[in-house]
Amino acid sequence: MTQQAGWYDDPQNPDNLRYWDGVQWTDHTSPKQKPNLEQAGRAIAAEDGWGTAPGAQQGQGQQGYGQQGYGQQGGYGGQGYGYGQQPGGAQPPYQGQWQPMPGAGQQLAAGRPTTPDGQPLAGWWHRVGARLIDGLLIAIVGSIVANVVVPGVWGDYVDWFMEAADPATAGAATNLDPPADLLARISTWSLVVAAVGMVYEIVMVTLAGGTLGKLALGLRVRLREQAGKIGWGSSILRALVYQVCGLFTPVAVLNVLWPLWDAKRQALHDKVARTNVVRVR
Incomplete structure (x- = not known):
């Protein structure tokens, strides 16, 4: 199924986002903005019922940002921000990837006119x-x-x-x-x-x-x-x-x-x- 156009993890550089135009990857990239890890950790702790238990910080370090919780699973719970796995070649992005972020297109275009979803317009x-x-x-x-x-x-x-x-x-x-x-x-x-x-x-x-x-x-x-x-x-x-x-x-x-x-x-x-x-x- 064809994935909707938007900004997704760059299959060539995990530190960037790349624009998928609905048909193929384009040459337009933008630095990835990761969420504040401290705030994200507190949110995960509250959601999982860790609260302020003595072992909360240790669990947060091992499960929230460890290799399994943060890298291989593609983000929090395997479907949140998806900084782990990447699609190869020109394959369309999968649902677990980073989803289009408001303002990403405008940041990349640096003042250039874009479509509502952030794709640069032709001169x-x-x-x-x-x-x-x-x-x-x-x-x-x-x-x-x-x-x-x-x-x-x-x-x-x-x-x-x-x-x-x-x-x-x-x-x-x-x-x-x-x-x-x-x-x-x-x-x-x-x-x-x-x-x-x-x-x-x-x-x-x-x-x-x-x-x-x-x-x-x-x-x-x-x-x-x-x-x-x-x-x-x-x-x-x-x-x-x-x-x-x-x-x-x-x-x-x-x-x-x-x-x-x-x-x-x-x-x-x-x-x-x-x-x-x-x-x-």
């Missing part, structure tokens, strides 16, 4: 870089697919333009508006490229947690209130709003710039889908 430049990588990939793949669907459209456009711009053939009243059939083919070509881009984003974000550009830069898309991969519905809504914003240049520019001043670092399509772009490394 604006990282998001732009990921979009540039994705835009190049979509332009290449989309053009190949569109040229199969609408073959020769740009060759016909160049031929028409050269003929229309030539005074010897067009005359004095040169008309630079393409004929209706050529405009229809160009529109179809553009729609195919847009459809390729939308399908690419929906599939990659849903199945892999991010597009190839985001994966390359250590970014992931998640719901703001819930870690892990988003579902098909949220992914489709997010991609659809992004495409609609792109139809109007002022709105497209506003959508790209919006995370710069937004407290949650959400673009407009993130706000509609209730998502965040986060950093995992």
Whole structure:
């Protein structure tokens, strides 16, 4: 069963906490803050009925903080704070580990914006870089697919333009508006490229947690209130709003710039889908 996102014992360093994003371990760590041992000992003594008996201090030293009570059993009673055993590799944390502590994410982020459960949000430049990588990939793949669907459209456009711009053939009243059939083919070509881009984003974000550009830069898309991969519905809504914003240049520019001043670092399509772009490394 997948463990919920949060701060858990670092499998590589028992003195640290490491953030589990619901899918895998991230590179974000924070020093572990152990409870005050003296206060914890008194609490255990009171709970077990030791009270102020003469042997209380000796029992507390042997059972409360000994190797069996504190190290191997993973904390007080084997399920409290869990400073003992660690999961290996990339396995998810188990229930007996240290559970998310309020403020741990804010301490790690040191003022950087985070999701409500403490995962750092992606910076604006990282998001732009990921979009540039994705835009190049979509332009290449989309053009190949569109040229199969609408073959020769740009060759016909160049031929028409050269003929229309030539005074010897067009005359004095040169008309630079393409004929209706050529405009229809160009529109179809553009729609195919847009459809390729939308399908690419929906599939990659849903199945892999991010597009190839985001994966390359250590970014992931998640719901703001819930870690892990988003579902098909949220992914489709997010991609659809992004495409609609792109139809109007002022709105497209506003959508790209919006995370710069937004407290949650959400673009407009993130706000509609209730998502965040986060950093995992």
